[in-house]
Amino acid sequence: MANKNLFEERNRPDLSYTPLVLEEQGNVSPSKIKKLKSKKSKMSRPKKLRTYIPEDKPEISPSDLLKTDKDCVLVGKPGIGKTALTHEMLKLWAERDGEELDYMFYFDMRETSDLMKATSLEDLLFSVFSEPDEGKEEVLDDIKKNSDNVTIIFDGITDLSSSVVKRLVDKDLLPDAKIIITCRPDDEEDFFSRDFRRVEVKGFSERSIKTYLSVTLGEEQKKVLNNLELLTLCHVPMYALMVSVCFSSEISPQPCTTTEIYINIVRLCLKMNSNKKKTKCLNFYINNKREQILSLAEAAFNAAERKTVILTDLSCEDSCVLSFLKPLFIKVAHTETITAYSFLHYTMQEFFAALWLLKNPDKVQDVFQQSLTEEMKHMRHLIPFMCRLLNEKNPSLMTCLIPAEELRSTSDGFFKELINKDRGSDVDILFLCQCLYESQCPEACSDLLNTLDYSLDLSEQSLDPYSCCAVAYVVSQSKERKIHLDLENVVISEQGMRRLIGCLQCVQWCDPLPRQLWKIFLLSEEQMDHSSLLGVDGNQLHLPVEGKKQLFEGAVKVMQKVTTKVNVCLYWDRPTPVCQHLCESLFEGLLHISSLSFRVTHRDPGSEDQERHHETLRREEKRLLLELCLKAALHKEESFHSVVNRLFSLFSVNTDLINILLDFYHHVKSEGCSSVIPKLRSVFQSAPSVWIIDLSERKTSILLEVLKLQPEKKRVELTGWSDEESEVRSLLQCLPYISQLSFVPQSSDPSDGPRFFGNLLCAAAEREQQTGEKILELLSSVCTYQTFLLKQKWCDFLLDVCSHVKDYETKTGLRVLPSLQSVFRSASSVWIIDLSERKTSILLEVLKLQPEKKQVELTGWSDEESEVRSLLQCLPYISQLSFVPQSSDPSDGPRFFGNLLCAAAEREQQTGEKILEMLSSVCTYQTFPFNDRDMDDYDPQYQCDFLLDVCSHVKDYETKTGLRVLPSLQSVFQSAPSVWIIDLSERKTSILLEVLKLQPEKKRVELTGWSDEESEVRSLLQCLPYISQLSFSPLFKVSNQTRLFGNLLCAAAEREQQTGEKILELLSSVCTYQTFPLNNRYMDDDDPQYQCDFLLDLFSHVKDYETKTGLRVLPVFQSVFQSAPSVWIIDLSERKTSILLEVLKLQPEKKRVELRGWSDEESEVRSLLQCLPYISQLSCDPDFFQRVCTSISVKSRQEVQQLVSLLKLLDFTLQLTGELNRKTCRTVGRVLGLCSSNVDLILTPRKVSVRGASLLFRPSTQLHSLRYTVTYLLSLVL
Structure with a gap:
């Protein structure tokens, strides 16, 4: 049927006869017609529409009509199938069996031209119908003699203006011939008075429509069957033909709106009644009939109102x-009847009413308002027709x-008014979608989506294929923003679902839509295409955890049909x-499931509620798993293990x-299925080697039962515990089945774990005393291992356990700690303790x-004298003592250690x-006061600050008491790092001097801060004999560093002048190294210019000092400048070149120089x-040389x-680049005159004069190479 025009008669589908409803009857009484119409107006719209479809009657077939000898008048509405019925009778006559000679003649009375010319029976039969090849006279004679063998059909008769036809009907020409007439109801009065059998053709029954x-249409028929308006419209065969044509996907590849069908029906009816074969002629005809059509439309509107x-x-x-x-004859009196009319179908009336509204747009607003009222809501059905009729696309x-x-x-403004007419909460979104689908207007769709905030709530609706087309069309118009679509409890046919799936790329694919779609799929009585929905969402199947059995059975069928495993997502x-039902379905489809995920469909606002919902989800998920596992244990004995895995x-x-x-x-026990526990042994034995359990949430007795199923002892880790005595005793019963027991400290209350373990020890001691069992020994054995507990918290745990047990021993007199000796001995080599929270006496125990001896690390301390003295008692058991600095007050550590030293001296x-010697020995190591593992976390300056503060504290103590403490600490200070870092703005230099005096050799010193006090400067000079190298932190500004170091030089010079000491030489020696003034560790990170800036500024500072005082400093400091880096970097915009010249003169050899910046002086x-x-x-x-030539005037050959x-x-x-003036060209030209043969010249000037070029290139100039741009040549030309 592709590319055929089904509106043409010759291209109509070759269809066999479809049964029509035929009813033999007399005239319908006017009163009944009137009553029937009155009743219709009170019906609901669906019921009203269904009255148009005739009911199947006791069947009168075309064959019955052919066999009867009685004349027939076939009465029916236009397009109702009268012609199709007569054609079927002709077909039956032609195909009949039997050798009896008879005749059948068919005349289409709509073709009147030849009929009117016929003046005799012979003309009618042989000229109008068909002339025999031979024996015309004999045939005509036989027809007249045997007229009982003749059947004549007059199809579509309206009158008897033809004399021959009238004489045949009146039986004047062929008295015994059988006459069959078809006519419309308003023409039948002319024939019904005769002795004719009256048969009314009522069109298709519902069964015939479907056939x-x-x-x-084949599968496409569902589009019509699910649309009540179109279904009932199709009771008229002519309309059914047009609906079929419009819905043919081959004929109409684009979406076909309902209004288009009505437009085509109207055009076809007009065409058939006007005999206009060409569209151009038809349009002309419609235009000529404009007033009549609009008059009909007005009558339709008035009746609708x-x-x-x-x-x-x-x-x-x-x-x-x-x-x-169709005419309606209504008897208004005994002797008077009036004729009224009604449309063949109610929706045709609505169509024409909408047409009239567009001719009278001032009424549109009234109809919008009427459609919102209960009384006139039927008027809303005009609106979709108007939406499409405003569209100028064909068919027009x-x-x-x-x-x-x-x-x-x-x-203009029609669609905005339509969208905004009802902005309330009960807005009919589906109706609006249908209107916009009819309009085929993307702009109106965008307006609607924007009004609805891109959210379409279609919940509780029943969507036929047409509605789905409408929704899909509107959704597809959203190009930039995804739409939220709600299909909760929606009913959709398979054909409608196909339309919706096509637009899902424009929809937000998030809960609850996937679940809603799958529910529709699985509960549908039709065969849905599940593969299309699986393809939308990565092969995921979404299910609620509650639902009908049919839902879950359908899900299993889908799983079993697809070739790849599905991903199932469950919603609570x-x-x-x-x-x-869910449990059984998951169990049945287990082999077809690739993954399983869970979601909560509703969350209340707030993090607490979210957390509560998540907890609910985890709990429900676990219940489902346990139920499935139990089902496997009961029904899958042989493959139970693999199913559970x-x-x-x-x-x-x-x-x-x-x-x-x-x-x-626990679930198996609680469900009364203990008989299957032996079958579960393989599952429990395949568990991980460590059993982790929270005894605050479950009974220890369950753990005991499970441990008994194990083939060997297992490690157990407790993440929570209960203080109930029964639970503690139950845990003791588990000990024979445990190889190792560990604890996870609780962040909520870290003391819970030690207390529980202490209670466990005490309960073990009591039971041992009562029964004589070696319970303490057994408990100790499962806790004796190197990594008992967690590494970071084990010290606190064991110390608290020790405290708890000591209290128990004191209270009961029982000895428990000796039994735990192996546990405490297996602990790590470093004991970490916060003395501000725990008693030192516990550490001693x-x-x-x-x-x-063990290493001890203090993370906190107490200033109580008793605690300090207790720590001194621990020294014989300590191999190394370290401190963790406190961020709150870094001075706390030095003060505490100082107090410890003073207490040791007093004791x-x-x-x-x-005691002092013992304390010194545990602190004598290179990283003191840090443990080796802490050095990566702290700046090495802290170590120096700690020791300097300790020294200061001890010096004050020595001054106050007269006791000598520092000599005993010499080994501690001597084991310190090789570089002493000090901020002289925070600490006295005299303290540094004391520390340096304790050193066996000179040390490197790095200054991170400075004091301008003369006394501090002088003190630093006193430190020089003990310093091997003096450096500065790069955190100093260069100018500050230079000033401070310059002051130091000046102070050294003055002291040397006063005392004759070689202080300058000494200062020079500690500063003579390649990276001065920075330590080696900074040189990789900082710009080498820092060093050059420092030395140049220092030179300038010293020169000013020499000028001012007359003292000679620089010669002594020459070695410092000579040890400087091999490249001197200077910024000509910030420093005088004369300083660089002076520094370069001090060098023993030529140096590399890097120039930055520029000065025009x-x-x-x-x-x-x-x-x-x-x-x-x-x-x-690159342009440096050009700048030099531009800046100076060359006056001599020497220059x-x-x-x-x-x-x-x-x-x-x-x-040479930019704008070259004559001065620059002249200077460069003179230079080239002396060395041109060696020069590689690159010319990229923006502008240069011919005169300048002549100065640049003299006749004798011969370059080594020359590169230039076209711009240069053009600049010469221009």
């Missing part, structure tokens, strides 16, 4: 217009009836018992497998249990014990040229020679 659509189908005010009697109607109708300017004027909306992998419980197994054991004086440029004899290599910007020397340092590479 017809099945043949013409009155809620009736009877057109009582119709003034038009044009036959083409009346072809849309309105352009033939209403001027285009009027239509466009009506269209509230806590609920495990749905057995499969379930564990789907539920992603491998990280919490222990708890799941414990829950499963623990250290006494150790087989050897030593009182008892004679070598000629004196600076000339100073730079004086530096050339001391420079081995020069680095600068030219200097420029040649400069160019030589630049490897004779010369670049």
Whole structure:
């Protein structure tokens, strides 16, 4: 049927006859008609529409009509199938069996031209119908003699104006011939008075409609069957044909709106009644009939407003217009009958009413308002027709009836008014979508989506395929923003679902939409295409945890059909018992599931509620898993283990497998299925080697039962505990089945763990005393291992356990700690304790249990004298003492250690014990006061600050008491780092001097801060004999560093003048190293310019001092400048070139120089040229030489020679760019005159004069190479 025009008669589908409803009857009484119409107006719209479809009657077939001898009049509405019925009778006559000679003649009375010319029976039969090849006279004679063998059909008769036809009907010509007439109801009065059998053709029954659509549309028939308006419209065969044509996907590849079908029906009816074969002629005909059509439309509108189908005010009697109607004869008195009309179908009335509205746009607003009322809500059905009729696309109708300017004027603002007419909460979104689908207007769709905030709530609706087309069209117009679509409890057919799936790329794919779609799919009675929905969402199948059995059975069928495993997503909306239908379906489809995920469909606002919902989700998920595992245990004995493992992998419980197994054991017991426990042994034995359990959430008895199933002892880790005595005793019963017991400290209350373990020890001691069992020994054995507890918290735990047990021993007199000696001995080599939270006496008890001295790290301390003295008692058991600095007050640590030293000195004086020596020995290591593992976390300056503060504290103590403490600490200070870092703005230099005096050799010193006090400067000079290298932190500004160090030099010079000491030489020696003034560790991170800036500024500072005082300092400091880096970097915009010249003169050899910045002062440029004899290599910007030539005026050959020397340092590479003036060209030209053969010249000037070029290039100039740009040549030309 592709590319065929089904409107043409010759291209109509080759269809077999579809049964029509035929009813033999007399005239319908006027009263009954009137009553029937009155009743219709009170019906609901669906019921009203269904009255148009005739009911199947006791069948009268075409064959019956052919066999009867009686004349027949076949009465029916236009297009109702009268012609098709007569054609079927002709077909039956032609195909009949039998040798009896008879005749059948068929005349189409709509073709009247030849009929009117016939003047005799012979003309009618042989000229109009068909002439025999031979024996015409014999045939005619036989027809006349045997007229009982003749059947004549007059199809579509309207009158008896033809005399021959009238004489045949009146039986004058062929008295015994059988006459069959078809006519419309308003023409039958002329024939019904005769002795004719009256048969009314009522059109298609519902069964015939379905048969017809099945043949013409195939699967596409569902589009019509699910649309009540179109279904009932199809009871008229002519309309059914047009509906079929419009819905043919091959004929109409684009979406076909309902209004288009009505437009085509109207055009076809007009065409059939006007005999206009060409579209151009038809449009002309419609235009000519404009007034009559609009008159019909007005009558349709008026009747619609009155809620009736009877057109009582119709003034038009044009036959083409009346072809849309059927007459109604209403008896108003005994002797009077009036004729009224109604449309063949109610929706045709609505169509014409909408047409009239567009001709009268001032009424549109009224209809909008009427449609919102209960009384006149039926008027809303006109609106979708108007939406499409305003569209100018083909097929057209309105352009033939209403001027285009009027239509466009009506269209402006029509859709905005439609969208905004009802902005309330009960807005009919589906109706609006249908209207916009009819309009095929993307702009209106965008307006609607924006009004609805891109959210379409279609919940509780029933969507036929047409509605789905409408929704899909509107959704597809959203190009930039995804739409939220709600399809909760929506009913959709398979065909409608196909339309919706096509637009899902424009929809937000998030809960609850996937779940809603799958629910629609699985509960549908039709065969849905599940693969299309799986393809939308990565092969995911979304299910609620509650639902009908059909829902879950459908899900299993889908899983079994697809070739790849599906990903199942389950949704909970509230806590609920495990749905057995779900459980059975998951169990049945287990092999077809790739993954399983869970979601909560509803979350209240607030983090607490979210957390509560998440907890609910985890709990419900676990219940489902346990139920499935139990089902596997009961029904899958042989493959139980593999099924459970499969379930564990789907539920992603491998990280919490222990708890799941414990829950499963408890579930089996609580469900009364203990008989299957022996079968579960393999699952429990395959569990991880460490059993992790929270005894605050589950009974220890469950753990005991599970441990008994193990083939060997297992490690157990407790993440929570209960203080109930029964639980503690139950845990003791587990000990024979445990290889190792560990604890995870609780962040909420870290003391809980030690207290529980202490209670466990005490309970073990009591039980041992009562029964004689070696319970303490057994408990101790499972806790004796190197990593008992967690590494970071084990010290606090064991110290608290020790404290708890000591209290128990004191209270009961029982000895428990000796039994735990192995536990405390197996602990790590470093004991960490915060003395501000725990008593030192507990640490002493623990250290006494150790087989050897241990390292101790203090993370906090107490100033109580008793605690300090207790710590001194611990020293014999300590191998190394370290401190963790406190961020709150870094001075706390030095003060505490100072107090410890003072207490040790006092005790030593009182008892004679070598306490100071012992304390010094545990602190003598290179990283003191830090443990080795802490050094990466702290700046090494802290170590120096700590020791300097300790020294200061001890010095004050010595001054106050007269005791000598520092000599005993010499080993501590001597083991300190090789670089002493000090901020002289915070600490006295005298303290540094004391520390340096304790050193066995000179030390490197780094200054991170400075004091301007003269006394501090002098003190630093006193430190010089003990310093091997003096450096500064790069955190200093260069200018500050230079000033401070300059002051130090000046102070050294003055002291040397006063005392004759070689202080300057000493200061020079500690500063003579390649990276001065920075330590080596900074040189990789900082710009080497820092060092050069420092030395240049220092030189300038010292020169000023020499000028001011007359003292000679620089000669002594020459070694410092000579040890400087091999490259001198200077910024000409910030420093005088004369300083660089002075520094370069101090060098024993030529140096490399890197120039940055620029100064336009000629004196600076000339100073730079004086530096050339001391420079081995020069680095600068490419245009540096050009700038020099521009800045100075060359007056002598000697100056030219200097420029040649400069160019030589630049490897004779010369670049000239920008605007070259004559002065620059002249200077460069003179330089080239002396060395041109070595020069590589690059010319990229923006502008240069011909005169300048002649100065630049003299006849004798011969370059080594020359590169230039086209711009240069153009600049010469221009």
